[in-house]
Amino acid sequence: MQPSPIIKMEQVVKRFPGALAVDHVDFEVGRGEVHALLGENGAGKTTLMNVLYGIHRPDSGKIFVNGREVSIRSPKDAITLRIGMVHQNFRLVESHTVCENILLGLKNLPTILKLKTAEKEIEELSKQYDLPVDPRARIWQLSMGERQRVEILKILYRGADILILDEPTSVLTPLESKHLFDFLRKMAAEGKSVIFITHKLDEVMAVSDRATVLRAGRVVGKVATSTTSKPDLATLMVGRKVLFTYERRGEASASPVLEVRDLQVLNDKGLPALKGTSLTVHAHEILGIAGVAGNGQKELAESITGLRDVSSGQVIIEGNNVSGRNAKYMIEHGVAYVPEDRINVGAPQSLSIAENLVLRTYRYEPFSKGLLLEKREIGSNAEKLISEFNIVTSSRDAITRTLSGGNLQKLILARELSGRPKLIVALYPTRGVDVGATEYVRELLLKQREGGAGILLISEDLEEILSLSDRIAVLYEGQIMGVIPAESANMEELGLMMGGALKKAA
């Protein structure tokens, strides 16, 4: 079937400081094809496409478009080669009209804009491809689905033949997704090519002709959709990883520390992030939350720690309904939080290490008396925690910004864990941390479990989840797809659940 492919990437490598994001990848897309690029978060899908779109320069490797070798230095080059990309976060000016957004940055734009003509052209284009949107509407008035159509029209208006869509259904309702798939098939039927980044197995099966599966920056499979199945894809995507083993001492107790009942929470864009999530964490237990990032993990952690409003449902800590309480209340009731964003949420960067170490407790004796802080107590507390948690720093009065990533995470853990918390919510606790510190963080969590804390461990590292957790819950699109004991978990099953293709009764 193969004439020359429209896109061919050969042995493409892209390094970021400390990480090999794309590792000698070969990638091909044919004319008139919908090609799925499947993989977990951090597998390198977006990076690979950013290389094709000129946002990143590859460290090595070749790119061919229409059989001719090209060098793509910027999105402008990509657009000239008729490649267009819809990013996960739309790049639209909210207060401008649809038409103005489509025209912005267009070359050969006349000095005096012919808005009427452009509006008419956009209207025709949107009719032709059945992408209804009013060119005179302002972006902020539009739904996420409509904004996506604007992004697609922007690309089509520039005459693209190759469309790259990064996780396009993550902002869409099921009906809008179906509409999008119909559009993608139509594009393919017209001979245009579509590259479709996703981690959802159903979507791969529903819309693509072929799929390339990436894992940890490498291509681990190239399949024709008609000859594969969801379990096969799940296994490819998740892989079989060698497990470190950690010893889990002591049995989980029967008394729940945290119960989440039918929780509904909105994300920052005001869309439902958790859609009736329920789960339980017992004392002496680690409950791992597996799932691809962006499926409600952050919102789950924030609603339990009092940082996000709950639309409905309950958060119950040791039998008390605490939903709607603020972070201070949660701290006073023994909830510790290890946030995802260490720099902006975890620890104010311009405070000293000693100050950061008392941020949970500075309000109370012995660290403050009346209106004044007790500098001496704060200092000795810092000395104690710095040596106990092996924080490498020049002095307790050093500015927090000077710490390395691993030491910053140790500082946050020292602060959060030193008050003997009952419940620990840890969000990606080892992401971006070096191997030594990773081991250390994991040991710390296990020690807390042994000491009687209940831990909600949210991670995208399946290996970490499997080796630390007592039970594993899979979060997909704001719902728990099932809870399985870690001993009996298997990769295929987890992969299917993470891709939304399997739901088990709790």
Next chain:
Amino acid sequence: MTAIDTAFAVSLLAHAIQAGTPLLLATVGEIYSERSGVLNLGLEGIMIMGALTAFLVSFRTGDIALAIVAAAIVGALLSLIHAFLSITLKANQIVSGLAISIFGLGVSGFLGRPLIGQIATKLQSTPIPLLQDIPVLGPILFSGDVLIYFSVIVSLVLWFVLFRTRFGLNIRSVGENPSMADSLGVNVDLTRYVCVLVGGALGGLGGAYLSIVYTPLWIEGMTAGRGWIAIALTIFAVWNPLGAILGAYLFGGVIALQFRLQAIGIGTETPQLLLMLPYFVTIGTLVLMSSATLRKRVGVPAALGNPYVRGE
């Protein structure tokens, strides 16, 4: 209406337009600066320096055209300092702007001392033939000076540029989302420089109007807060040059009315009360603008006050 009433109304409205003209020039300038994302709080200083320059040049040379041009250049130069600090050096725009205002007021007071009590050439009115003979409207609208006509024309032109041309689309995008504009090939820094300089030149002209037309004398601190009013008017005009025309004449009307009322003995003890009006209106506008939906609807520049650093 008696003939006396009509004459009173005509002279009141003509005065309103005169009083509104420096506000209009400065406001339209500030709109350009802010639309590109740069808040210029140096306007008061820029206006007073424009006023001093125009008076000084007119006094020394008697050349009124030269005086006007010089005021615009001085305004642009002062705003260049602001542009350099806030665009190139990414300094805090509020601090930089305030510094320029305080600097301008101080320097003009110092340099202007020998000019106090002097008389310079005044810009004469240039009534438009035929149009000036229209009853009522003629004396109000078509019997003014060139700067009045210029201020209206420039407002209309700048409105057109902002909303109907490629350059205007660039400006609005840069003020809204500079990183996106940058990724689409718009030169963010250059766009901002141009807008801030245009804004400064217009601010200088606004100042010139005060010292060579409105009160053709040099008085220390003669802008009397008009720069601040223009910044408030920018918000009142919701960053639209057409709104600026309305706002400037409305506030010009308030100033004119206050003079008239004082002349007939009303409010002589409390002229400040009327002068507070612009600020009340501004506070009201700010309260309205606190609604997120409304902000998007009118296009409040989302990146206003934020330096743009590539890759952040």
